[in-house]
Amino acid sequence: xxxxxxxxxxxxxxxxxxxxxxxxxxxxxxxxxxxxxxxxxxxxxxxxxxxxxxxxxxxxxxxxxxxxxxxxxxxxxxxxxxxxxxxxxxxxxxxxxxxxxxxxxxxxxxxxxxxxxxxxxxxxxxxxxxxxxxxxxxxxxxxxxxxxxxxxxxxxxxxxxxxxxxxxxxxxxxxxxxxxxxxxxxxxxxxxxxxxxxxxxxxxxxxxxxxxxxxxxxxxxxxxxxxxxxxxxxxxxxxxxxxxxxxxxxxxxxxxxxxxxxxxxxxxxxxxxxxxxxxxxxxxxxxxxxxxxxxxxxxxxxxxx
Amino acid sequence: xxxxxxxxxxxxxxxxxxxxxxxxxxxxxxxxxxxxxxxxxxxxxxxxxxxxxxxxxxxxxxxxxxxxxxxxxxxxxxxxxxxxxxxxxxxxxxxxxxxxxxxxxxxxxxxxxxxxxxxxxxxxxxxxxxxxxxxxxxxxxxxxxxxxxxxxxxxxxxxxxxxxxxxxxxxxxxxxxxxxxxxxxxxxxxxxxxxxxxxxxxxxxxxxxxxxxxxxxxxxxxxxxxxxxxxxxxxxxxxxxxxxxxxxxxxxxxxxxxxxxxxxxxxxxxxxxxxxxxxxxxxxxxxxxxxxxxxxxxxxxxxxxxxxxxxxxxxxxxxxxxxxxxxxxxxxxxxxxxxxxxxxxxxxxxxxxxxxxxxxxxxxxxxxxxxxxxxxxxxxxxxxxxxxxxxxxxxxxxxxxxxxxxxxxxxxxxxxxxxxxxxxxxxxxxxxxxxxxxxxxxxxxxxxxxxxxxxxxxxxxxxxxxxxxxxxxxxxxxxxxxxxxxxxxxxxxxxxxxxxxxxxxxxxxxxxxxxxxxxxxxxxxxxxxxx
Numbered sequence: 001x002x003x004x005x006x007x008x009x010x011x012x013x014x015x016x017x018x019x020x021x022x023x024x025x026x027x028x029x030x031x032x033x034x035x036x037x038x039x040x041x042x043x044x045x046x047x048x049x050x051x052x053x054x055x056x057x058x059x060x061x062x063x064x065x066x067x068x069x070x071x072x073x074x075x076x077x078x079x080x081x082x083x084x085x086x087x088x089x090x091x092x093x094x095x096x097x098x099x100x101x102x103x104x105x106x107x108x109x110x111x112x113x114x115x116x117x118x119x120x121x122x123x124x125x126x127x128x129x130x131x132x133x134x135x136x137x138x139x140x141x142x143x144x145x146x147x148x149x150x151x152x153x154x155x156x157x158x159x160x161x162x163x164x165x166x167x168x169x170x171x172x173x174x175x176x177x178x179x180x181x182x183x184x185x186x187x188x189x190x191x192x193x194x195x196x197x198x199x200x201x202x203x204x205x206x207x208x209x210x211x212x213x214x215x216x217x218x219x220x221x222x223x224x225x226x227x228x229x230x231x232x233x234x235x236x237x238x239x240x241x242x243x244x245x246x247x248x249x250x251x252x253x254x255x256x257x258x259x260x261x262x263x264x265x266x267x268x269x270x271x272x273x274x275x276x277x278x279x280x281x282x283x284x285x286x287x288x289x290x291x292x293x294x295x296x297x298x299x300x301x302x303x304x305x
Numbered sequence: 306x307x308x309x310x311x312x313x314x315x316x317x318x319x320x321x322x323x324x325x326x327x328x329x330x331x332x333x334x335x336x337x338x339x340x341x342x343x344x345x346x347x348x349x350x351x352x353x354x355x356x357x358x359x360x361x362x363x364x365x366x367x368x369x370x371x372x373x374x375x376x377x378x379x380x381x382x383x384x385x386x387x388x389x390x391x392x393x394x395x396x397x398x399x400x401x402x403x404x405x406x407x408x409x410x411x412x413x414x415x416x417x418x419x420x421x422x423x424x425x426x427x428x429x430x431x432x433x434x435x436x437x438x439x440x441x442x443x444x445x446x447x448x449x450x451x452x453x454x455x456x457x458x459x460x461x462x463x464x465x466x467x468x469x470x471x472x473x474x475x476x477x478x479x480x481x482x483x484x485x486x487x488x489x490x491x492x493x494x495x496x497x498x499x500x501x502x503x504x505x506x507x508x509x510x511x512x513x514x515x516x517x518x519x520x521x522x523x524x525x526x527x528x529x530x531x532x533x534x535x536x537x538x539x540x541x542x543x544x545x546x547x548x549x550x551x552x553x554x555x556x557x558x559x560x561x562x563x564x565x566x567x568x569x570x571x572x573x574x575x576x577x578x579x580x581x582x583x584x585x586x587x588x589x590x591x592x593x594x595x596x597x598x599x600x601x602x603x604x605x606x607x608x609x610x611x612x613x614x615x616x617x618x619x620x621x622x623x624x625x626x627x628x629x630x631x632x633x634x635x636x637x638x639x640x641x642x643x644x645x646x647x648x649x650x651x652x653x654x655x656x657x658x659x660x661x662x663x664x665x666x667x668x669x670x671x672x673x674x675x676x677x678x679x680x681x682x683x684x685x686x687x688x689x690x691x692x693x694x695x696x697x698x699x700x701x702x703x704x705x706x707x708x709x710x711x712x713x714x715x716x717x718x719x720x721x722x723x724x725x726x727x728x729x730x731x732x733x734x735x736x737x738x739x740x741x742x743x744x745x746x747x748x749x750x751x752x753x754x755x756x757x758x759x760x761x762x763x764x765x766x767x768x769x770x771x772x773x774x775x776x777x778x779x780x781x782x783x784x785x786x787x788x789x790x791x792x793x794x795x796x797x798x799x800x801x802x803x804x805x806x807x808x809x810x811x812x813x814x815x816x817x818x819x820x821x822x823x824x825x826x827x828x829x830x831x832x833x834x835x836x
Contacts, residue, residue: 035726042437043754053432081350081357082506083490089506148537155545163542164533165509253533255508263348263507266718 001296008292012285016278020071023277024064032056033080033268054080067274076275079264086271089260090279096166097256098283100249101241103176108183109234115184116191117218120199131188138185147178147251164253175252179245183237190233194226201225227298235291239284340527341815341831342548344539347532348507352493353486354474355427358434360824363471365530367826368512370474370495373401373420374465378830380574380638380821383465387415387475387496396460396776397443399468403451407519409477409496417453421445422478424455435472459774462781463743498523498828508532524832525815543568543809550810550817552825556626556691559807567813572627575806575823576636579628579737581616581699581799582730582757583609590728590756602669602676603732609796611665612678612733614658615706616699618801619650624698626691627805632656634792634800636740638821640778641785648803662706674707679731681713683720692735695801699735728756737804746772746788749795758797765791 034047034056042050051057055066070077076086115135119128154174155163162171198204199222207217246258253259257276264272345364350357354366367375371386385391388401407415428439441461446454457464480494493501498520499512510530514523531548533539540558542548544565554562554570562568583603587593602608618630631637633647642648666676680703682696693714700710715723723729725736736757746769747753751761768787775781792798810817818830 038434042434043752046431046437049431078487083351083353083356083486084506085487092506148535148541151538151541151545155547156541159545163545163547164538165531167509250534251538253508253531253535253538255505259534260507266348267350 005289005293008289012289015285016281017068019281020068020274020278021064023274023281024067025060027265027268027270027273028060033270071274071278076278077271079272080269081267082269086269086275089272090257090275093255093257093260094279096254097242097245097249097258100172100175100179100245100254100256101238103172104179104183104241104245105234105238107176107180108187108237111180111184112187112191113230115188117195117223119188119192120195121214121218123196128192131192135185135189138181141181143178143182144247144251146181147174147248150174150178151251166255171252171254175245175248175254178248178251179241183241186237187230187234191226191230194229195222198222198226224298228295231291231294231298235287238287242283242287243280338526339524339814339833340529341525341550341827342529342531343825343827344533344542344548344551345530345825346536346539346553347534349510349530349532350507351490352501352504353490354476355423355430355433355435355472358438358471360471363474364825365510365512366474366495367497367824367828368499368528369493369497369501370476371407371415371497372469372473372475374469375473375828376466376469376820376822378818378820383469387420393464393776394454397457399455399457399464400448401453401455403453404519405451407496408517409480409494410500410515411477411480411494413477413479413494414450415475415477415496416450417447418450419475419478420453421447423475426476427472433472435470438467438470439472441467460776461774462776463741463773466741466743499528523828525827528827528831540809543811546811549815550808550825550831552806552808554807554809555685559626559809562809567811568809569812570807570809571817571819572805572807573819573823574629574636574638574821575804576739576741576821577737577804577806577823578631578634578636578740579625579695579735579801579804580634581612581801582734582736583612583797583799584730584732584758585609585795585797586759589759590730592728592731595729596731599731601732602678605669606794606796607665607669608671608676608678609799611662611669611706612703612708613796613799614656614662614665615702615708616799616801617657617702618653619657620702621695621698622802624691624695625802625804627807628802629805631800631803633789634740634798635742635745637803639740639742640782641742642740643785643789647789647800659702659706666707671707674709676708677711678703678708678733679711679713681715681720681724681730681734683717683725683735684714685717696735726756728758730757740803742785743773746770749792760795760797762791762795 034050034054038047038050055063074087078084079086079089082089115131119131122128151163151174154161161174162168165171204217204222207221243258245256246262248254249256249259257279261273261276264276345361349365350359350362352366352369354363354370373386373388374383374391375386377384387403387407389404391399391401394400401420403415403417403420409415424439424442424445427433427435428442430436441457443456443458446456448454455468461467475496477494481489484492498515498518500515501510502513503511509532512528514526516522533542533548536553536555539548539551540554540562543551543562559570563570584592584601585604622628622630629637630650630653631648632653633643635642637644637648646652666674680696680700682692684693685691696712696714700712703710724734748755749760750766750769751763753760768784768791772781772784772788775784806819806823808817808819812834814834816832816834820826820830
């Protein structure tokens with residue numbers, strides 16, 4: 001087990017190095033940051049001096065080595081425009097993004113698991129058809145549209161919830177619901193199909209024939225096995241929530257990392273973009289390592305070593 | 306029985322509902338404090354003002370910092386901020402008399418030495434975006450504690466405009482020396498009517514009124530700039546009573562907002578002009594790489610003139626939703642705008658001549674029409690315009706006189722990347738730009754670094770430079786007359802209309818008067834409705 005964890009962490013580090021490489025070179029593909037940042041009144045000489053000041057005149061390979069050397073100590077440089085350390089800006093926003101992704105995941109799981117399990121136990125019933133329909137709607141609804149509709153209903157009509165920001169504790173309800181709905185819809189279908197597959201296994205029939213009640217069969221026998229694919233997808237979705245919540249963050253003006261990254265891409269503030277990208281990757285890799293470890297906890301048949 | 310996991314989930318959900326209920330109304334304000342919330346589209350870049358040249362960031366810094374002087378609300382002149390009075394003592398020297406005894410928020414004196422430190426900082430720091438805008442300054446001479454002379458390299462007729470432009474904000478030198486720029490960016494200190502008391506980078510900025518401001522404590526206690534990137538979300542927040550002012554109201558939302566109780570709409574010239582820009586060369590921008598074999602029809606000036614005569618600018622302004630038809634490149638409220646010659650309704654109407662457009666096309670070798678021409682446009686711009694619809698109407702107008710138009714409409718960010726900053730247009734592109742007379746002559750000079758066109762006419766350059774050093778108003782106007790002749794002869798940049806900025810605000814609680822320059826900065830233009 002320890003060897004497995006060490007191997008996964010090592011793989012994660014290799015992935016991070018690759019991401020750092022991509023983060024560094026892909027942002028350069030957008031073009032010269034000085035060209036977009038400098039006002040039209042800058043002539044070529046002035047732009048060149050700016051490149052020298054910001055270190056963009058050095059060869060790309062040298063810039064990359066400097067970037068990586070500093071990044072391992074947590075120094076991503078000073079944001080060109082805000083003049084604050086890029087790392088500080090990212091950490092400032094990280095909490096809001098994690099909180100939103102966490103609450104959205106909680107909503108997604110707490111809706112998806114009961115819906116999927118009950119649907120699988122009552123296959124082709126009205127409940128099953130109803131939950132299938134809800135899942136289709138949930139998957140098909142664009143988060144942008146759903147978010148705006150919620151603002152119009154809960155903020156404009158009922159005047160119950162704040163339409164933007166993260167200052168009020170209740171401000172998290174609408175953005176997390178918006179993100180959680182899509183996750184719930186997808187996971188409920190997956191739970192249903194995973195459960196159906198497991199419920200047809202011999203050991204489940206054996207459990208029933210021993211006289212165990214449905215709840216015991218479902219939660220002690222079937223669910224543990226069905227959880228493996230659900231957790232795999234949940235891990236991927238959580239990673240997506242951490243990195244792909246830009247739309248929801250924009251609609252609700254949630255001060256998260258996604259919005260910081262979009263703003264920084266717009267002004268080609270590479271220091272912040274690179275720091276944010278690496279943090280996204282780090283979160284994603286960490287989640288997947290945890291999920292891998294949980295496999296063994298949930299299903300003792302899995303032996304990593 | 307319910308499992309522990311299920312109980313936990315249920316408790317969490319119940320907790321959220323309870324939180325929602327107990328916290329409503331969401332933005333309840335302290336009864337004692339008047340709070341005015343403006344929805345800013347963002348991003349906001351820095352509070353160290355001279356670092357950036359983006360106006361939308363300076364909307365905020367102008368609450369926090371004083372300049373020497375500042376543009377008046379209606380754009381007709383200038384008002385003193387740190388300077389109580391000022392005058393030109395000769396063609397290249399301006400004397401500023403500071404308000405005696407004024408200080409920064411931390412008590413540090415705002416004296417002549419502080420002014421010198423600030424102007425020297427912006428004109429010598431090459432990493433500052435505003436640096437080139439301050440190269441007109443030759444020297445800053447401290448006469449005494451409250452008197453400072455600013456000299457220029459040459460006579461500078463637009464000195465007041467430039468000295469009240471981005472980078473004019475005065476920062477406390479001692480505090481900056483003590484804490485350094487990084488810490489200053491976290492805890493900025495100014496001398497304006499408001500202090501920055503709380504902020505989350507590019508998200509929310511809270512300004513509280515300063516009791517000791519030389520002009521008296523502002524009527525509104527707290528001004529908040531809340532970044533809300535989506536316009537639809539801004540409109541919803543205003544309707545929900547959670548923000549008090551939004552700008553760039555989209556045309557589709559205006560009717561709904563006008564009908565809403567306690568909300569008023571107001572519009573004012575926003576300091577931006579919409580133009581149709583024609584390609585006049587094969588070298589500018591990415592043309593050689595992107596379209597190496599393409600021959601733009603607009604290289605022929607007669608085709609460009611034909612385009613201009615084909616456009617009914619009054620109709621285009623109407624389609625935009627809030628605009629005034631124009632022919633001149635400079636905003637109408639500046640004396641140099643040529644308001645009578647180019648921007649009066651009569652002058653604009655006279656230019657619309659589809660028959661003349663057809664004649665010009667025939668002269669250019671297209672007697673039977675069918676002239677293929679590409680037009681690039683963004684879907685919309687941040688000021689709530691309807692660029693896409695305008696571009697569609699332009700294409701109909703052009704087709705009526707014999708063009709075969711191919712429209713290329715892009716999302717604003719894609720448009721900025723692929724067309725506007727890279728010079729990726731083939732024939733025509735829509736572009737909106739500022740209109741200050743001190744800057745406009747620079748844009749068409751041989752040394753101007755532009756991706757959109759290579760304009761170089763040494764005679765025109767000389768006229769432009771003469772404008773920028775002629776103090777005498779009548780002599781300068783005579784030069785502008787010459788300048789306009791060059792401009793119309795080139796026919797590259799066809800001005801369509803001056804964009805009106807449309808605002809919606811909570812008129813039940815506040816008064817609001819928009820600024821003529823479109824800046825969303827709040828000094829003397831917001832107040833209490835019953836105050």
